Amino acid sequence: MTIKLPAVAFRNIFRNLRRSILCAVAIAVSAMAIMALLSLLETMETDMATNLTSYYTGEVRIRHAEYEKYERYNPLHLSLDTEAVISVASDVGGVKAATARINFPANLYIDGQNNGAMGVGVDFATEQAFIDFSAIVDEGRIPKPGANELLMGKFLAHDLGLSLGDKVTMLTSTALRGSNAMTFTIVGIASFPVGGLSAKTVYIPIDRAQYLLRMEGKTQEVLLLTEDGYRERDVAQAVETALEEYLSLETETRAWKDLNMMYSFLSIAKFIYYVMGAIFFVLGSTVIINTTMMVIYERIREIGTLGALGMQGKELTRLFLLEGTFISIAGSTLGTLVGVLIVFILSKTGINFTEAMSGVDMEISSILFPRVNWFTALYVWIYAIIISSLSTLIPSRKASKIQIVEALRYV
Amino acid sequence: MSKRIIIVLLGLTILFLPVSLFAITAQEIVREMDAQATFETSYATGSIKTVDRFGTKESTFKAWSRGTTDSLIEFTSIAERGQKILRTKGSLYLFYPDAEELIRMQGAALRQSVLGSDLSYEDMTEEKTTLDDYDVTLDGSETVRGRDCHILILTAKTRQVAYPVQKIWVDKETFLTWKGEYATNHGRLLKKMEVLDTLVIDGRTLPKETRIEDAMKSNSATWMMLDTLEVNIPLESNLFTLENLTW
Numbered sequence: 267m268t269i270k271l272p273a274v275a276f277r278n279i280f281r282n283l284r285r286s287i288l289c290a291v292a293i294a295v296s297a298m299a300i301m302a303l304l305s306l307l308e309t310m311e312t313d314m315a316t317n318l319t320s321y322y323t324g325e326v327r328i329r330h331a332e333y334e335k336y337e338r339y340n341p342l343h344l345s346l347d348t349e350a351v352i353s354v355a356s357d358v359g360g361v362k363a364a365t366a367r368i369n370f371p372a373n374l375y376i377d378g379q380n381n382g383a384m385g386v387g388v389d390f391a392t393e394q395a396f397i398d399f400s401a402i403v404d405e406g407r408i409p410k411p412g413a414n415e416l417l418m419g420k421f422l423a424h425d426l427g428l429s430l431g432d433k434v435t436m437l438t439s440t441a442l443r444g445s446n447a448m449t450f451t452i453v454g455i456a457s458f459p460v461g462g463l464s465a466k467t468v469y470i471p472i473d474r475a476q477y478l479l480r481m482e483g484k485t486q487e488v489l490l491l492t493e494d495g496y497r498e499r500d501v502a503q504a505v506e507t508a509l510e511e512y513l514s515l516e517t518e519t520r521a522w523k524d525l526n527m528m529y530s531f532l533s534i535a536k537f538i539y540y541v542m543g544a545i546f547f548v549l550g551s552t553v554i555i556n557t558t559m560m561v562i563y564e565r566i567r568e569i570g571t572l573g574a575l576g577m578q579g580k581e582l583t584r585l586f587l588l589e590g591t592f593i594s595i596a597g598s599t600l601g602t603l604v605g606v607l608i609v610f611i612l613s614k615t616g617i618n619f620t621e622a623m624s625g626v627d628m629e630i631s632s633i634l635f636p637r638v639n640w641f642t643a644l645y646v647w648i649y650a651i652i653i654s655s656l657s658t659l660i661p662s663r664k665a666s667k668i669q670i671v672e673a674l675r676y677v
Numbered sequence: 678m679s680k681r682i683i684i685v686l687l688g689l690t691i692l693f694l695p696v697s698l699f700a701i702t703a704q705e706i707v708r709e710m711d712a713q714a715t716f717e718t719s720y721a722t723g724s725i726k727t728v729d730r731f732g733t734k735e736s737t738f739k740a741w742s743r744g745t746t747d748s749l750i751e752f753t754s755i756a757e758r759g760q761k762i763l764r765t766k767g768s769l770y771l772f773y774p775d776a777e778e779l780i781r782m783q784g785a786a787l788r789q790s791v792l793g794s795d796l797s798y799e800d801m802t803e804e805k806t807t808l809d810d811y812d813v814t815l816d817g818s819e820t821v822r823g824r825d826c827h828i829l830i831l832t833a834k835t836r837q838v839a840y841p842v843q844k845i846w847v848d849k850e851t852f853l854t855w856k857g858e859y860a861t862n863h864g865r866l867l868k869k870m871e872v873l874d875t876l877v878i879d880g881r882t883l884p885k886e887t888r889i890e891d892a893m894k895s896n897s898a899t900w901m902m903l904d905t906l907e908v909n910i911p912l913e914s915n916l917f918t919l920e921n922l923t924w
Binding site for chain 2 (some may be wrong): 477
């Protein structure tokens with residue numbers, strides 16, 4: 267029997283337009299939701315990667331080999347020689363930038379009360395490759411080397427009732443396992459993208475941190491950025507080997523992806539979302555399955571007639587499969603386009619997680635700006651079509667198994 | 678009755694008088710213990726050595742005291758040179774050369790470790806007014822480092838003290854506290870102290886070397902040693918004031 271199946275299938279869609287629209291909408295809603303979810307997750311992943319490499323670990327982090335083992339004791343004496351380590355590490359192929367940082371727990375003594383904070387000693391000059399301080403300083407300026415000046419997180423300043431020009435005494439434990447305190451003037455207030463940083467950190471010049479912590483010439487860690495085209499793990503391995511070879515120094519030199527559990531969780535979460543996406547589409551497809559089955563039962567006499575006229579079972583299956591596929595294409599296209607539109611609007615307005623993230627210690631920015639990823643859009647579109655179309659295969663196969671005589675007797 | 682018989686009877690009476698009539702009470706022991714450790718004024722130099730998982734750390738200090746409540750410690754070792762701890766009645770202040778204000782320690786902060794040692798700020802500047810803060814009972818006697826000692830149980834009257842329960846071994850002759858175990862109300866051991874060496878000043882026996890172990894820290898112990906001790910010496914009247922601290 268010669269018949270143009272796609273044309274017939276396409277025409278059949280309009281035989282009950284409202285039902286076809288319902289099917290398409292169910293698929294469209296699934297596609298739209300998955301498109302928006304994946305875009306948000308990708309944005310979170312990218313944002314977290316940027317924050318981790320900028321504010322926390324660099325792309326490669328070098329620490330004393332034993333530091334992590336005793337980390338809960340704040341073992342600042344397990345330090346590195348700043349100049350020697352940076353000099354050797356910078357000469358390793360693939361290293362683009364290096365900076366020294368000292369992170370230390372501190373108490374800010376205000377009106378007779380100790381207020382917990384996280385101090386960070388940084389070299390503001392070399393930090394420019396990692397953190398664009400000028401972009402995050404809301405008020406004032408960056409502290410000058412050699413001066414008892416600090417840059418304070420915006421929320422911390424607000425919580426403590428401090429402003430530019432105020433003095434604050436910082437009390438902390440030293441690398442010699444004693445205690446020390448120094449008074450600093452607040453010269454800058456910064457809005458860090460991560461709420462946790464704005465709520466608890468103060469940045470001081472590294473030379474002042476070394477003096478306060480009795481770590482002259484030493485640093486807690488050296489962070490590296492890598493050149494494009496180099497794998498962080500390879501660079502970390504090369505730097506570790508170089509430090510051992512030239513300085514006889516055993517270090518814990520690791521790539522940032524190996525240091526951050528949360529990032530690994532996010533990657534796992536992304537996979538889970540893909541699985542969830544498939545489940546969403548299958549759920550959306552139940553409408554198509556149901557509709558196709560109803561159509562088959564409604565048209566059973568027609569199927570019998572077509573069979574009597576010589577249409578093969580396989581052709582009948584293809585006919586209903588094509589109907590389902592056309593509806594899937596329409597639904598997926600609509601859903602993906604609406605999803606892209608939503609993401610585009612959110613990329614301009616942003617999603618504010620400040621309230622939701624307050625008190626949550628996670629390296630994700632308080633305000634996220636999802637970006638349209640055309641690869642994701644294409645993926646969602648194809649994914650939706652394939653799963654929805656395959657779902658119609660189950661009822662479509664039933665059409666091929668109908669006995670012609672039985673079908674013709676069916677009223 | 679002959680004179681001889683009277684003397685014999687008197688002797689027998691004294692011999693068989695209840696022992697308790699002569700026995701010293703727990704309160705008297707503590708009062709004497711505090712008195713032996715308190716001078717009108719004193720000046721000492723010494724060191725604190727702490728051994729923990731990271732190695733050995735030694736700090737040196739100078740210390741002045743007046744009466745039962747005032748004390749001032751100034752650290753002289755390079756790492757913490759110029760840092761001071763002042764305790765006057767009811768208050769404890771820290772002075773750091775690079776800080777523009779004094780830091781007043783209060784509440785739980787007083788129990789923080791001094792220079793990472795097993796000593797807390799309260800331990801360093803303890804007031805010698807034990808009976809004001811503790812009820813005391815006698816719990817027998819025991820020999821410590823060859824010395825016969827009373828065992829005393831001190832139970833805190835208030836919550837303002839670092840150690841709710843103390844068990845101390847006090848020398849029956851010199852009233853030196855040779856050993857101490859400090860615990861919570863529930864009997865959880867917080868700290869242990871033992872005197873390893875003594876010196877005699879002004880007829881009183883005082884600790885020269887003391888070992889302190891914080892039960893909350895593993896693999897850690899602190900030795901506090903006195904190199905010199907002068908007592909009842911003239912001290913400037915403003916030595917224990919906040920104004921003097923910031924100079």
